[in-house]
Amino acid sequence: MRISMPRFVKLIALPLALVLGAGTAQAADKTITFGWTAWSDAEFVTKLAKKVIEENYDYDVKLQLSSIGVQYQGVAGGDLDGMLMAWLPSTHENYWNKVGDKVESLGPLYEGAKLGWVVPDYIPEDELSSIEDLKKPEVKEKLDGNIQGIDPGAGLMQLSEKTIEGYDLDYNLQSASGAAMTAALARAAKNEEWVVVTGWTPHWMFGRWDLRFLDDPKGTLGEAEHIDAVVRQGFKEDYPQVAEFLTRMHLPLDELQAAMNEAQETSYEEAIDNYVADHEDRINDWLGK
Known part of the structure; x- marks a missing residue:
């Protein structure tokens, strides 16, 4: 995944409101907004979560394409409800150090990246x-x-x-x-x-x-990592069922990579539809059924 997938070069200078839009998440809002970046792993996992949430809970999911730095800022400030692509502990360490006390991790979506x-x-x-x-x-x-x-x-x-x-x-x-x-x-x-x-x-x-x-004898590019779902403070209280679903959502790396390969040959939508159809038991586990 995992994505694709460095520590601060520079953050986008555009004001956050221009990128994310003006409104912040409201407790009574029926729309959940996730940030994402067009990396192949992030696209598959985020769109898969969107499909399962919309088909099983009374919410619409909006996907906001933005850079990683803007996503961390957005979740920390409440402009985004969450992001499903936090590479931890090393890759996004600098971002996490800046906002980790303002956001909450719901645990890994996949590991061994x-x-x-x-x-x-x-x-x-x-x-x-x-x-x-x-x-x-x-x-x-x-x-x-x-x-x-x-x-x-x-x-x-x-x-x-x-x-x-x-x-x-x-x-x-x-x-x-x-x-x-x-x-x-x-x-x-x-x-x-x-x-x-x-x-x-x-x-x-x-x-x-x-x-x-390439071998990295100095280890500057880090070791194997986990990719977490990260949400704004208050998300678990506002959307308890969705938070529970994201906590249980976990994809084996080989399944994820196979689905990503399929998405390149067809489309993400078709690959996601096939994944859901072929992994009914796994999806039901995520849903707590």
Whole structure:
């Protein structure tokens, strides 16, 4: 997932109200607003939660696309009811340190997620197997001195900046989106060109191409993590049934990644419909039935 998936580079400067809208969550409101970012794992999990909530409880779920930093701010300030993509303990550590006392975690949605720098398997391991190998002049030349990143507010990008510093690398970390990152990977793979991208599991790209993580001997990109549902203060009192559902919601990593792969071949909506149909017992467990 998991997403895709750094510590502060910079926060979006737009006023929060312009991004999220003016209103704050009200206890009597029948609309629950979740923030999300277009990472493949976050998109699947958030839209899956939306479908199950709307089909089983008397609420509408609104999804607000925004950056990670804005989501943490929004949940802390009550402009968002929650976010289902908090990478803890390391990836979003700086965000959590700023707002952790103003929000509440409902526990992990999935576990065993991993961040790192990813390369295609056709790049020989004896030439590039570790982040340390990026210091080799011949390796830097083949990569044009670039690491392909994702959106600048992402925790993975913040960790990647720290990694460049920690390994004393003379590389440019290119900011983009998750989609731009996979597009760059696709272009490189088509002609078996060298490329390093910021990546994470679970992600559909591991089902499409043969990829591997570069070794990170200094551990600057962190260890395996859990992805939590985080809600505003008062959410559990305002929406107790939904809070209980989110507390019980938990996806095995292999199931999630398989569903994400399917979503890329069809659509997230179709993949979610199929997941719900194929995992009735699991969904009922989440619902406490």
